[in-house]
Amino acid sequence: MLKRLLYLAGAFGLLIGLWGLYDRFTYGHMHANYGSYVVWGLWVALYMFFAGVATGTFMLATLDLLFALPLFRGTGRMALWGSLVTLPAGLAAIGLDLGHLDRVWKVYVQPQFGSVMAQLVWGYTILLGIIIISLWLSLRPQPSRWLKPVMVVGLLLAIFLSGGIGALLGINQSRISWHVSNLPAQFPVFNLTSGVALMLIAIGWFGPQHDPRRPQQLHVLSIALVLLLLVKGYYLWTDVSQALYQNSSHSAAAINLVLFGPYGWAFWLLQLGFGMLLPILVLTIPTARTGFTAGLMGVCVLLGLVVARANIIFPALSLPELKGLGDAFHGPHLSFTYSPSLMEWAVTAGIVGAATIGFLFGIDRLPLLNRTTQTVGTAD
Numbered sequence: 001m002l003k004r005l006l007y008l009a010g011a012f013g014l015l016i017g018l019w020g021l022y023d024r025f026t027y028g029h030m031h032a033n034y035g036s037y038v039v040w041g042l043w044v045a046l047y048m049f050f051a052g053v054a055t056g057t058f059m060l061a062t063l064d065l066l067f068a069l070p071l072f073r074g075t076g077r078m079a080l081w082g083s084l085v086t087l088p089a090g091l092a093a094i095g096l097d098l099g100h101l102d103r104v105w106k107v108y109v110q111p112q113f114g115s116v117m118a119q120l121v122w123g124y125t126i127l128l129g130i131i132i133i134s135l136w137l138s139l140r141p142q143p144s145r146w147l148k149p150v151m152v153v154g155l156l157l158a159i160f161l162s163g164g165i166g167a168l169l170g171i172n173q174s175r176i177s178w179h180v181s182n183l184p185a186q187f188p189v190f191n192l193t194s195g196v197a198l199m200l201i202a203i204g205w206f207g208p209q210h211d212p213r214r215p216q217q218l219h220v221l222s223i224a225l226v227l228l229l230l231v232k233g234y235y236l237w238t239d240v241s242q243a244l245y246q247n248s249s250h251s252a253a254a255i256n257l258v259l260f261g262p263y264g265w266a267f268w269l270l271q272l273g274f275g276m277l278l279p280i281l282v283l284t285i286p287t288a289r290t291g292f293t294a295g296l297m298g299v300c301v302l303l304g305l306v307v308a309r310a311n312i313i314f315p316a317l318s319l320p321e322l323k324g325l326g327d328a329f330h331g332p333h334l335s336f337t338y339s340p341s342l343m344e345w346a347v348t349a350g351i352v353g354a355a356t357i358g359f360l361f362g363i364d365r366l367p368l369l370n371r372t373t374q375t376v377g378t379a380d
Contacts, residue, residue, distance in 0.1 A: 010356035017350010023343045031343040038317045042340040043097040045310040050090030055158040056195025057082040066151040078202050078368040080135040089355040116168045123161045130154040162188040176250035177316045186235045193228040197301040204295030206363050218294045222283040257315035266307050275304010
């Protein structure tokens with residue numbers, strides 16, 4: 001029943017997204033609410049989120065396919081499929097944000113590898129190829145000796161790319177709230193958190209009920225998610241407390257926008273409440289780590305993480321780099337106040353819907369989880 005509802009939700013989102021794509025390709029960026037001042041919007045946050053899920057789930061795939069941990073035997077292919085679905089979703093989001101998507105070939109034939117952005121484009125392209133190769137090798141009837149070497153390269157690349165997004169933000173010296181030394185180091189933790197959350201959904205909602213390892217898998221992943229959320233909470237505290245202590249800095253102004261400005265409700269309710277505190281409270285209760293509840297907490301964490309990405313991007317760009325800049329010029333795309341337009345939300349719904357359908361399609365059509373019996377998952 002749950003799987004059918006998810007299929008319907010994905011199809012509905014995809015249908016809305018078709019209108020959004022029509023508007024985006026017909027009118028370009030005209031109906032987007034980002035502009036000359038707030039140059040990055042919802043799609044950049046979505047790219048960071050999906051790319052983070054992709055690298056995080058690839059890291060988890062190594063527990064089975066590289067390190068051969070008995071508890072996670074048979075889960076590696078599911079993790080790889082999650083990576084394969086989410087990485088193109090993230091690349092689609094950032095591609096639609098570009099002003100000249102037709103020029104993306106230049107970064108391949110005329111790359112400047114001193115550019116962090118060029119490193120990310122090449123890195124994600126190579127990682128996508130590694131995910132496809134790894135999944136193909138893992139699905140073969142006979143084990144391949146090439147699988148582990150490929151997974152080693154993919155693991156190193158996933159860790160590098162996780163920090164790369166933080167570095168892309170951190171090298172912007174004019175954005176003081178980004179220009180902090182520990183920002184790149186935080187993103188691997190964030191991405192691993194998203195990977196664990198997705199695997200809780202996969203095993204909790206779609207894993208075989210009578211697999212004797214399933215309860216222990218849910219237990220270990222739940223505890224891991226709680227610990228990662230605590231680490232994430234510590235990073236959040238250090239960022240907030242340090243910025244507020246500086247009081248008059250750009251960082252403090254950005255943090256105040258997150259805490260008490262127009263983005264405050266998303267921070268307190270979605271990012272902190274549903275995305276962190278609720279999963280920590282629920283997953284620390286042993287009797288609450290059932291398949292459905294664990295999967296639901298995974299959804300809550302993913303929701304909190306996508307809001308957290310938006311709260312990194314939007315407030316920092318909503319502050320003028322020069323005093324009085326907002327009053328100097330006026331126009332439809334010359335504003336420091338940003339909220340996503342209807343077209344941006346529609347495209348986002350389409351990307352999320354397509355990723356959801358793709359993930360479910362793999363569960364139905366591919367042997368992603370080892371099934372010790374002929375029973376189906378809890379969501380069937």
